[in-house]
Amino acid sequence: MKGGRHMRFGICTGADRADEAAAAGFDFVEITVPELMREAEGAAFASWAERVRTAPAPVEAANCLIPGNLKVTGPDVDAAALRRYLEPVMRRAGAAGIAVVVFGSGAARRLADGFPPARGWEQLADAARLAAGIGEQHGVTVVLEPLFARACNLFNRVDQGAALVDRVGHPRLRLLADLFHMAAENEPFDHIAAAGERLAHIHVPTPSLPETGEGPAYNFADFFGALRAAGYGGRVSVEDNTGLLHAHPPPLAPAYRAILGFLRREAHGRTA
Numbered sequence: 001m002k003g004g005r006h007m008r009f010g011i012c013t014g015a016d017r018a019d020e021a022a023a024a025g026f027d028f029v030e031i032t033v034p035e036l037m038r039e040a041e042g043a044a045f046a047s048w049a050e051r052v053r054t055a056p057a058p059v060e061a062a063n064c065l066i067p068g069n070l071k072v073t074g075p076d077v078d079a080a081a082l083r084r085y086l087e088p089v090m091r092r093a094g095a096a097g098i099a100v101v102v103f104g105s106g107a108a109r110r111l112a113d114g115f116p117p118a119r120g121w122e123q124l125a126d127a128a129r130l131a132a133g134i135g136e137q138h139g140v141t142v143v144l145e146p147l148f149a150r151a152c153n154l155f156n157r158v159d160q161g162a163a164l165v166d167r168v169g170h171p172r173l174r175l176l177a178d179l180f181h182m183a184a185e186n187e188p189f190d191h192i193a194a195a196g197e198r199l200a201h202i203h204v205p206t207p208s209l210p211e212t213g214e215g216p217a218y219n220f221a222d223f224f225g226a227l228r229a230a231g232y233g234g235r236v237s238v239e240d241n242t243g244l245l246h247a248h249p250p251p252l253a254p255a256y257r258a259i260l261g262f263l264r265r266e267a268h269g270r271t272a
Contacts, residue, residue, distance in 0.1 A: 006233030007267045009260055012203075012240065015052045015059050017252075022056030024256030030061035030237040033101070036092050045092065053097035061100040061201065061237060062093060065131070065142070068107025072127035073120040073154060075112065082127060086134045094138025100201050100235065102176060103131060104145035106152030120154050125168050132173035143176040143201040148184035158182065158191040165198045174200030179223045180241040189219075189226035202227065202236040204263065206244040211258035215242040224266045236263065 010028035011021050018029045029052075039045040052059040070085055071077055093101055109127075111120045131142045144161045155161065161175045175198040182189070192199070204223070208215040238259055240246055248255055 007202075007227070008235050009238070009263055010057070010060065010235060011238045011256065011259075012063065015048075015055070018052065018055040018057045018059065020251075020253060021256065024253050025260050026057050026256065028060035028235065029055070029057050030063060030102075030239075031059050032064040033062050033089055034064060036062050036096065036098070037089065045095075049092070049096040058097055060098060061102065061235060062098050063102035063104060063145075063239075065089070065101050065103045066105040066108040066127075068105070070108055072105070072109050073111055073123045074115050077123055077127075079126070079130070083130060083134070086131055090131075090134045090138045090140050093135075093140045098140060100141050100143055101131075101135065102145050102201065102203075103128065103142050104147055104151075104176075106147045109154055110152050111154050117154065121164075124155060125164060128164065128173055129168045129170055132168065132170040136170075136172040141172050141174055141200055143174050145176040145178060145203070146181055146185075146187075147178075148181045150184070151181075156181070156185055157187050158195055159187075162191070162195045162198050174198055176201045176203060177227075178203035178239070179218055179220070180205040180239065182223070183218055189222050192223070192226035192232075193229040196230050199227075199230060199232050200234055202232070202234070203239045204236060205241045206238060207259060207262050208244070209255075209258050209262060211255045212244045212248060215244045220263075220266045221269075225269065227267075228269065236267070238263070 008027040010030050011026050012030045015031050021029050039048045135142050146157050146161050149156050158177050165175050177192050206212055
């Protein structure tokens, strides 16, 4: 069996919940870039970075790379401003031990009405190349996240992401596959197998379980089957897109343990 047994599981939450995540068995935590940038420069950030780097479930990934008011497509792109923003982000990510930064950022990459899509793709490639180049200086890989059309009108599918990774051709630019967004776009899972080694990070929604509450049904079995077919053996983060965990009363440990057990079974091709 390819993949499966080597997958590592994390959860998207605040760094302050790393101990709770570790107690449930998660391998790592995924935070947001705004949280990464919250502490003041100097001793405050250095202390925070040491804590998250050495936590039982260390912070290994961060999402929400670029804020919506810093456009990467359209007539208002400012490459110099983007560089000034990305440099401290990647420096801090490297210092905190964050290996992967997720470039979803739907508002930043959304095309303005009437703007030529071909030019938008060129600009997105330029932004991805810039982010990957700065990330490389700090040991950070940038992963491109396809988002469903309601979140962004440019770059919605894994196959488009694979083509964009190839177009940029930078070793620190890879691809993310997200079950939530793929389901919303009715994207076939064989695009995951075709993406192969371009994949460097995975997002899955909170599964509907007795411990989490009832939510939308997702085809975890075939999704993980495609990951195994692709030979994927990296990080998989639970992202609470459906709000099941957000609505769940504390403590979250029983829900965390149930989610992790479910995902490990699915990763190995077992449903019981």
